[in-house]
Amino acid sequence: PESGDVQKPVSDSTRLDSVVETGTLKVCTTGDYRPFTYLDPDSGEWSGIDITMAKNLAETMGVEPEFIQTSWKDLMPDFLSKCDMAVGGVSISMERAQQAYYSEATLDEGKTPITLCENVEKYDTIKEINQPGVRSITPIGGTNEKFADANYPDGEIIRFEDNNKIFDEIIAGRADVMTTDASETRWVANEHPELCAVHPDKPFNFSQKAYLLPLGDDEFQEYVNQWLNMAKNDGTLAAAEKPWFG
Ligand SMILES: O=C(O)C(=O)C[C@]1(C(=O)O)C=C[C@@H](O)C=C1
Structure with a gap:
């Protein structure tokens, strides 16, 4: 470029521009998955690690975040039609990465069981959980349901709508075990003394949490990654995690 020319971005349309122009960062999130995303039904307040992070990201862009509630089942269609990003304990899956x-x-992360403390030794392998009569409970539409379908074909799978109340089903004896993200098992076990996380340090598989961004928008992805690198190194992410993970 000639000196004095403003370097033009490679693509002519990036979410970075439209977010700044509209003054709003639209963030899809389920609000049902602590410690990452929670919508308090009484106060209408959003909280969670990824809520704090999205607010921080919006601040760096000089815009306001708008949280748009979705469900795990509708996460992808809602994200694609309504939002600039999706956050809230979203696991990386190759299926989602196509869109x-x-x-x-x-x-x-990784999937690990959570169950009544007295049953921790009963359900510490996939083989033990994949047995007739063992009732695994799972939320609908996320990676937990996929994991249960793939690994517990011989067990009983209970599909449950309300992820905020799902752990009460185990406490009440209507389900035996849930296999979910190790971070969630730690948080829930902390909240409910009856429930124990089964080997959260040695989960059954490996997965990662990340934020969903528009396909093909390299500039927006680059911006978010730059911010995230800073947030990991300057204590922003640790500060967002502290109230939840201690
Ligand atoms: O689908 C995902 O990416 C999630 O992390 C959501 C998911 C799941 O895997 O089903 C994880 C934990 C919660 O208990 C509810 C839903």
């Missing part, structure tokens, strides 16, 4: 970019990972 969206992901940011760099925010957390390493």
Whole structure:
């Protein structure tokens, strides 16, 4: 370029521009998955690690975040039609990666069981859980349901709508075990003394949390990754996690 020329971005349309122009960062999130995303039904307040992070990202762009509630089942269609990004404990899956970019990972994870403390030894392998009569409970539409379908064909799978109340089903004896993200098992076990996380340090598989971004928008992805790298190194991410993970 000639000196004095403003360097033009490679693509002529990026979400970075439209977000700044409209003054709003539209963020799809389920609001049902603590410690990452929670919508308080009484106060209408959003909280969670990824809510705090999205607010911080919006601040760096000089815009306001608008949280748009979705469900795990409708996460992808809602994200594609209504939002600039989707956050809230979203696992990286290759299926989703066909329709969206992901940011760099925010957390390493894996699926592990959570059950009544007295049953921790009963359900510590996939083989033990994949037995006739063992009732695995799972939320609908996310990676937990996929994991249960793939690994527990011989067990009983209970599909449950309300992820905020799902752990009460185990406490009440209507389900035996749930296999979910290790971070969630830690948080839930902390909240409910009856429930124990089964080997959260040695989960059954490996997965990662990240933010969903528009497919093909390299500039927006680059911006979010730059911000995320800073947030990981300057204490922003740690500060967002602290109230939840201690
Ligand atoms: O689908 C995802 O990416 C999620 O992390 C959501 C998911 C799931 O895997 O089903 C994870 C934990 C919650 O209990 C509810 C839903």
